[in-house]
Amino acid sequence: MAERDNRRGNRRDRDEAPEFADRLVAINRVSKTVKGGKRFGFAALVVVGDQKGRVGFGKGKAKEVPEAIRKATEQAKRQMIRVQLREGRTLHHDIEGRHGAGKVVMRTAPEGTGIIAGGPMRAVFEMLGVKDVVSKSLGSQNPYNMIRATINGLTKEQSPRSVAQRRGKKVADILPKRDEAPAAAEAEA
Secondary structure, eight states, X not given: OHHHHHHHHHHHHXXXXXXXXXXXXXXXXXXXEETTEEEEEEEEEEEEEOSSSEEEEEEEEESSHHHHHHHHHHHHHHTOEEOOOBTTTBOSSOEEEEETTEEEEEEEOOTTOOEEOOHHHHHHHHHHTXXXXXXXXXXXXXXXXXXXXXXXXXXXXXXXXXXHHHHTOOHHHHSXXXXXXXXXXXXXX
């Protein structure tokens, strides 16, 4: 009997989700006017990721800040997306994401560039595990809209492998030849 309980315990440990890092992006104090005065609550915006290609965001509201953060973190873990990264450090191609009036542009970057992004977008990239990216937020500066636009753009990203598989070709047929590109530029000059 003890062995069976031990096996169950081990199985539960194996099935548990990998450790996620979370980043608090914004806390907003909201008030509701009632007969006796005002009741204050808090809204939290949290980004969660495993820093290996998975990221999600959530928002939570509660009377106390820790409870709002806990609710937001739980929602973020339920709404995670997987993003394919090139060499585990940057995006495969340039992307544009939109949500409402928020528009973001994300570009691939050479190694050593770092994360060039503002507030909420930086949190998403850090939790995703991106090390080199250049991004710009245009339009809405609302953190909710910026994060949604960033996630929208990241869902549009496609790896060369997935494109090749969809087209029924090899990855080498889809990617530009690295040796021929400089030779073609020299021939034109």
